[in-house]
Amino acid sequence: MTKSRPYDDVPGTTVFDERMSRKGYHLNQFCMSLMKPENRDRFKSDNRGYLDDWKMTEDQKQAVIDRDYNRMLSLGGNIYFLAKIFSCDGLSFQYAASTMTGVSEDEYLKMMLAGGRSPDGNRYKHEWDKSNG
Amino acid sequence: MTKSRPYDDVPGTTVFDERMSRKGYHLNQFCMSLMKPENRDRFKSDNRGYLDDWKMTEDQKQAVIDRDYNRMLSLGGNIYFLAKIFSCDGLSFQYAASTMTGVSEDEYLKMMLAGGRSPDGNRYKHEWDKSNG
Amino acid sequence: MPAVGRAIDTGQTQNDYWKPMFDGFDFSKKWEESEKPDVVFLVYNDHATAFSLDFIPTFAIGVAEDYAVADEGFGPRPVPPVEGHADLAWHIAGSVIQQDFDLTVVNKMDLDHGLTVPLSLMFGQPERWPCKVIPFAVNVVQYPVPSGRRCYNLGKAIRKAIDSFDQDLNVQIWGTGGMSHQLQGPRAGLINQPWDQAFLNDIGDNVDRLVGIPPEEYIREAGSEGIELVMWLIMRGALDDQVTEVHRHYHVPASNTAIGHIILKNGK
Amino acid sequence: MPAVGRAIDTGQTQNDYWKPMFDGFDFSKKWEESEKPDVVFLVYNDHATAFSLDFIPTFAIGVAEDYAVADEGFGPRPVPPVEGHADLAWHIAGSVIQQDFDLTVVNKMDLDHGLTVPLSLMFGQPERWPCKVIPFAVNVVQYPVPSGRRCYNLGKAIRKAIDSFDQDLNVQIWGTGGMSHQLQGPRAGLINQPWDQAFLNDIGDNVDRLVGIPPEEYIREAGSEGIELVMWLIMRGALDDQVTEVHRHYHVPASNTAIGHIILKNGK
Ligand SMILES: [Fe+3]
Ligand SMILES: [Fe+3]
The missing domain is CATH 1.10.700.10 (Dioxygenase LigAB, LigA subunit)
Structure with missing residues (x-):
């Protein structure tokens, strides 16, 4: 299907x-x-x-x-x-996750320490398309 | 339990x-x-x-x-x-079943050909106790 | 049952013992030839083959592309492997889980006589089975087994799932399992013909009675393995409320078992 | 999650990164010491450890006497094996199946971090776990996963089963799983603190809202692995309608995850 x-x-x-x-x-x-x-x-x-x-x-x-x-x-x-x-x-999971997001493990760690990736702007594909376009 | x-x-x-x-x-x-x-x-x-x-x-x-x-x-x-x-x-299953009922395979086969063991008298333990007692 | 499989596999279907039973399937085989199902949704019970006591699913649906024939202790039956219908099987699995039936989804399992004997009875001995099969295994081995009512309602959920599939397929639902029989203990060999006949009489137009039968009545009246009949209620639930009987056959004995089958089609 | 397990197993719970998280469990550990549960009914998800894609049960209950700790790819965690409570587990399995939940009954499975990390958080590093455990695995890996409502109703059925058990035991129900988190893809690292806080706010007295959350909201708002929160609803369903909050803690981050826990007890 x-x-x-x-x-x-x-x-x-x-x-x-x-x-x-x-x-x-x-x-x-x-x-x-x-x-x-x-x-x-x-x-x-x-x-x-x-x-x-x-x-x-x-x-x-x-x-x-x-x-x-x-x-x-x-x-x-x-x-x-x-x-x-x-x-x-x-x-680690944290290392693997960082490779999937395209940033260094260090940058990823910093993002997580700052509270993680915000849902704002990350809920819908069209929000991503806009920010890339 | x-x-x-x-x-x-x-x-x-x-x-x-x-x-x-x-x-x-x-x-x-x-x-x-x-x-x-x-x-x-x-x-x-x-x-x-x-x-x-x-x-x-x-x-x-x-x-x-x-x-x-x-x-x-x-x-x-x-x-x-x-x-x-x-x-x-x-x-076979039929052989194994006969050994569990205590009759020969031949007798068991005959019982099955005659329609199997009737439920009458075989529904409750007290019916068996009576027939043994 | 294994003995029926052996009679087929060793060419004994026309001897005095087996002929009356196999003759009852002549009509049904021809009917299948004219119906040409694309898929059979085959409700059966695994007999301690694919599932040991380590994992006991109440309901398991096979979503694989193909299945091997099991070695149940005497080598696999000489029948073709079974082709699945993964598209439809996954669709049904998803739909039925979302209707609150807690299925186990299975990608790999060997199929035992509970599934292959019904195929042989209805399709004979082809080089390749004429249709695809979705195996649906019901636990009737480890108590508590699912109730008749749960099975019937599951049938309704399966029907809803099939109706919402977006390919046009001729799908049949088979409910399998012996009628009255008991394979174990000093009471082995129990057969209850009036009870079985009443079951056959009611499955079309009076299924409400059957749906209420508790497990202990199956055991007491139809023998410990008579509980397999709950699987017929899944089939019945998947049909229209109104059905027409196409064919019926009942025979005693097939080894230890009363064997019956009934073909129902949707609508009056 | 594995990283929390590793922090415990390698003695790093007091460093700058981990201390704030582990401190949140100080109260809960003491509370467990005073409560002395006989059995924990532990709702968790297997992370592709005991169940491969060959066999995917929606709900699986462990009825074994004991369980080994799994090797998830880096050797088993250095924690004691888990003792089951077969009497109670079989009683619950039987009762819940008869209440129309189609469980898979499991006699043998290795337990992964989804089960052992919560034990470590609540009981520390004992030689032997202080109570017996009934592992209850929920499929949150292969979609469709069971709905929040189904999970909540299952909790109610489990409660009924436990109440009808004829031994007097102190039984706790744990619902586990990270709060918002996403471990995969370019969106990995998603955390939604307001959403998580609202979940914690409502689980006691406004669970009706939570029960209606569809899977796509968990994915969108709480990350693809946030779906684990449906397991908390099984716990909630097993409690009284009226509950009192004993303790609550929420912390970000634990590796990729928002970690929260709440202790509720029956009655106001
Ligand atoms: Fe059978
Ligand atoms: Fe997890």
């Missing part, structure tokens, strides 16, 4: 509904596999080799190798599954 | 509620393991050795070795799980 949903107009946000889940099934199941230490070891020593065991698309594999989390999200990854990748890399 | 249930007075019947399920957890999980051919092979070649890998009570193990299905039921086995044992033995 490609019907629109009431949350489709929220900017910068991917809601993990069945449209995303169906795309991302194998990507997300690969992520789950990293809960086992032996799989983490194999993945760490050879990203590509480990990924080739999974029925993922080439785009998905490359996004994982690049640690491009926004790309992974757009290809059906869910953040709680993707967390297994950066956890395995020894990195 | 050991509260009585509205089906407790049905004779010759074990309803698989949580009282039974909690008793039979490991017995039933052992049964599930027989869905894998390699486990069936191990079990067939050494019942006792295979059972010793499971956290079952001695009574449960002995009942399995004896293929005493009524005993397994009383120890928390559920018939759909127990079916993995007689399937693994190459035996």
Whole structure:
């Protein structure tokens, strides 16, 4: 179903509904596999080799190798599954979030200390389009 | 909870509620393991050795070795799980059912061909007590 | 049931024991050939195959593209794998959850005789099943099982979901499960023909009576495994209030079980 | 959240960053010491740990005697294993299923930070947790998630179940989950303090408003992971209609998240 949903107009946000889940099934199941230490070891020593065991698309594999989390999200990854990748890399949710927003971890940390990203101007896609246009 | 249930007075019947399920957890999980051919092979070649890998009570193990299905039921086995044992033995539901009723498979088959066991006299435990007393 | 599957798989459907039962499906097979469903929404119970005691979903809907045939302890049945209909299945899952039914959504499960035997009975032994299937598993193993009324209302929610799907498909709903039978204990072999006949009589035009039957009545009157009949109420709930009976068949015994089936179509 | 777990596990709760947050739990820890619950019914969400996409239960209740702490990708947290309360859990499961909530019953699952971090916040770092825990997992990962109203009504059913249990136990209900937060995408880091404060203001005496909030409002106003707040409504549903606020604390930030907690007790 490609019907629109009431949350489709929220900017910068991917809601993990069945449209995303169906795309991302194998990507997300690969992520789950990293809960086992032996799989983490194999993945760490050879990203590509480990990924080739999974029925993922080439785009998905490359996004994982690049640690491009926004790309992974757009290809059906869910953040709680993707967390297994950066956890395995020894990195934090805060670091991963900063890479998705396009600012340095330090800038992101400062924004959070100042109370986080305000909802104002961040509720609707048209608000983002305007500020970019 | 050991509260009585509205089906407790049905004779010759074990309803698989949580009282039974909690008793039979490991017995039933052992049964599930027989869905894998390699486990069936191990079990067939050494019942006792295979059972010793499971956290079952001695009574449960002995009942399995004896293929005493009524005993397994009383120890928390559920018939759909127990079916993995007689399937693994190459035996049918009809054979297994006959052993639980205490008649030969042939007599059981005849009863079924004649329309099965009538509900009359088989609805309440007190009806069975009377006929035995 | 497994014995029916074995009779089919080993070519014994025409012997004295099995012929009267299989003959009852001749009409239904032809009817399916003319109806040509695109999808069967198949309500069945898993018999300790896909679900162990570790996870016991009350209601589970399969949303996968395909399903393997399970090895239940004697090797998988020699039948084709089952193709799912992920588009419709996800649509139904979403709609029914939003109607306050707390489904478990399943992407991977092997299917046992509870699902494949009904397919064999209605479609015979094709190379490939003639339609897609959405497996819908109901817990009738671990008590408490869902009530007849809950099942009936779930059927109504499923119907609403199917009606709101934006592709034009011929969808059938099958409710499966033996009629009276008991597979366990000293009372095994119980069959209650009058009770079963009354169930068949009422499922079309007097379903209100059936919806009120408590679990202990199924157990007492129809045997411990007779509880499977609650799954028929999901099917009934998904149909119009007014239905027409197309076909009915009832036979005793099939191994330990009374086997019955009824075809209802929407409208009078 | 994992970062809070790590701060606790690596002894950083008193540094400049974390102290204001952890100080907010001083009162609550003392309160727990005096309340001495026998059992915590802990509503939480599994974060792709016990449940993969193969099997997605809307509501899952743990009925096991004990649970292991999960390895979420960096080894298990150094906290004690969790003891269940199988008697009460099975009683609630049975009662709630018979009240038409279609639970998945779980005998085996590893517990992730969604459950263990709240335990650490309220009980500190004991050798052994001071009470038993019934884990109750809510799907807030795969859409559609259950509505706020469904969650609230479920809470009422759980309360009825607990009230009908025949042992006299001190049972607490915890609803967990971050307040506004978004962990993903270019909008990550969203925090909505006025919205969160309004939620805290209304959960005691104006829960009707909260029960009607649709999922898209949580996403838009409280960030994509703010949807976790529906779990608070299960807790609220399980309490009396009239409640008294015992304690409240709200702090930004804890890593990416607004963290709030409120203690309510039954009656005015
Ligand atoms: Fe069956
Ligand atoms: Fe969370």
